[in-house]
Amino acid sequence: MRVSSRGDVDPFIVMDVMESARALERQGRHIIHMEIGQPGSPAPAGARAALADAMAQDALGYTEALGLPALRQGIAALYRRWYGVDLNPDRVIVTSGSSAAFLLAFSAFFDAGDAVGLGLPGYPSYRHILKALSLRAIGIPTGPQTRFQPTPALLPEGLAGLIVASPGNPTGTMLGQAELAALAATCTERGMALISDEIYHGLHYGAPAISALQVTDEVCVINSFSKYFSMTGWRIGWMVVPEPHIRRIERLAQNLFICPPHASQIAALGALDCTEELERNRTVYAENRLLMLEGLPRAGFSRIAPPDGAFYVYADVSDLTNDSRQLAADILLEAGVAVTPGLDFDPARGHATLRFSYAGATADIAEGLDRLARFMANRRA
Numbered sequence: 001m002r003v004s005s006r007g008d009v010d011p012f013i014v015m016d017v018m019e020s021a022r023a024l025e026r027q028g029r030h031i032i033h034m035e036i037g038q039p040g041s042p043a044p045a046g047a048r049a050a051l052a053d054a055m056a057q058d059a060l061g062y063t064e065a066l067g068l069p070a071l072r073q074g075i076a077a078l079y080r081r082w083y084g085v086d087l088n089p090d091r092v093i094v095t096s097g098s099s100a101a102f103l104l105a106f107s108a109f110f111d112a113g114d115a116v117g118l119g120l121p122g123y124p125s126y127r128h129i130l131k132a133l134s135l136r137a138i139g140i141p142t143g144p145q146t147r148f149q150p151t152p153a154l155l156p157e158g159l160a161g162l163i164v165a166s167p168g169n170p171t172g173t174m175l176g177q178a179e180l181a182a183l184a185a186t187c188t189e190r191g192m193a194l195i196s197d198e199i200y201h202g203l204h205y206g207a208p209a210i211s212a213l214q215v216t217d218e219v220c221v222i223n224s225f226s227k228y229f230s231m232t233g234w235r236i237g238w239m240v241v242p243e244p245h246i247r248r249i250e251r252l253a254q255n256l257f258i259c260p261p262h263a264s265q266i267a268a269l270g271a272l273d274c275t276e277e278l279e280r281n282r283t284v285y286a287e288n289r290l291l292m293l294e295g296l297p298r299a300g301f302s303r304i305a306p307p308d309g310a311f312y313v314y315a316d317v318s319d320l321t322n323d324s325r326q327l328a329a330d331i332l333l334e335a336g337v338a339v340t341p342g343l344d345f346d347p348a349r350g351h352a353t354l355r356f357s358y359a360g361a362t363a364d365i366a367e368g369l370d371r372l373a374r375f376m377a378n379r380r381a
Contacts (some may be wrong), residue, residue: 010125067259073089104249118162120347152186172310174210198223203228314355
C-alpha cells in the first residue's frame with residue numbers, strides 16, 4: 001500500500017524504554033520507573049467522585065466541540081487564581097490532552113512547509129507532530145548559559161512560529177517574566193505565532209511559573225490535566241487562544257475530534273476543586289527533587305541542571321558515555337532502573353545526556369538512587 005513520508009517520524013524513545021521496562025516486569029523483575037513523566041498519584045478523589053456521580057445520572061454523550069461550558073469557566077477561574085489574569089472563558093478550548101491541542105494549534109497557525117522554532121533539548125513530540133503535518137521543526141540549541149531556554153538572540157530568521165516550554169521538559173527550567181516578555185515581543189515584531197507549553201504549571205519549587213498570558217494576549221497557551229492534576233490517562237487538556245481565532249480552532253476541533261471525552265471533562269471539572277490534595281502531591285515531588293539533587297551526584301551523575309519545576313533532572317553524562325541509549329539500556333538491565341536517553345530531547349547532543357524523572361513514590365526514588373549508586377560503583381570497579 002502507498003504510504004506518506006509524513007509518517008516517517010522518529011520513535012518516542014521514552015515509550016520504547018517504558019515497554020522494555022514492562023517486558024522485564026512481566027519476567028518477574030522489579031523495575032524502578034524514572035523514565036516516564038507520569039505522576040505516581042491517582043486522579044484526585046474529587047475528580048473520581050464527580051465522574052461516579054455523573055455516570056449514575058447521565059449518558060455522557062457528545063459535548064460541545066470546545067468543551068463543557070462549566071469546565072471552560074472553571075479553567076478561566078484558575079487563571080484568575082494562579083496568575084491574576086481575567087480571562088474570557090470563550091478563549092478556553094478543552095482538548096483531548098495537550099497532544100490534541102498541539103495538533104489544533106499547528107494546524108490553525110501554520111501552513112505546510114512553514115518553519116517553527118523550538119528549543120533543544122525539548123519535548124520530542126513537538127518535532128514529530130510538526131513533521132507529520134508537513135511543517136519544518138527548526139531546533140534551537142540551548143545550554144546552561146541560558147538555562148536551557150531560547151532567547152531572542154538565538155532565534156534564526158525565517159520562522160513562522162516559536163514554541164516555548166516553561167517549566168521545560170527535560171530540564172525543568174523556567175522562563176522569568178522579563179525573558180518571556182522579550183520572546184513574545186520578538187514574535188510580535190517578526191509576525192511569528194507564539195505557542196507556550198505550560199503543562200507543568202503548578203509544579204514549582206520556588207517562585208511559581210509565569211504564564212505567557214501575563215505578558216501578552218497574542219499567544220496560544222497549551223496546558224493539561226496530566227501533570228499537576230495527576231490525570232495522564234484521562235487524556236484531557238486545554239488551550240487558550242486569542243479571541244479572533246476561536247472559531248478557526250472550533251472548526252478544526254469539530255472535524256478532527258468532534259469533542260473531548262465527556263467522562264474526562266466531568267472528572268477534570270471535579271479536579272479543579274482539589275487544591276489541598278494536589279498540593280500534597282507537590283510536596284512529595286519537592287521531597288523527591290531534593291533526594292535526586294543529593295543522590296544523583298553521589299552516584300556519579302554530577303553534571304545536572306537543578307530544575308525550577310516539573311519533575312525531571314537532566315544530566316550531562318559525556319564523562320561516562322557517548323551513547324546514552326546504550327547506557328540507559330545497561331542501567332535498565334543491570335540496575336533495574338528505567339531512565340530516558342537524551343536522544344529523545346536533542347537528536348544532535350542527546351547521545352551524551354540522560355533524563356531522570358522523580359514523579360513516582362518517594363520510596364521508589366530512594367531505592368532507584370541506591371540502585372544507580374551500586375551500578376556506577378560496579379562500572380568504576
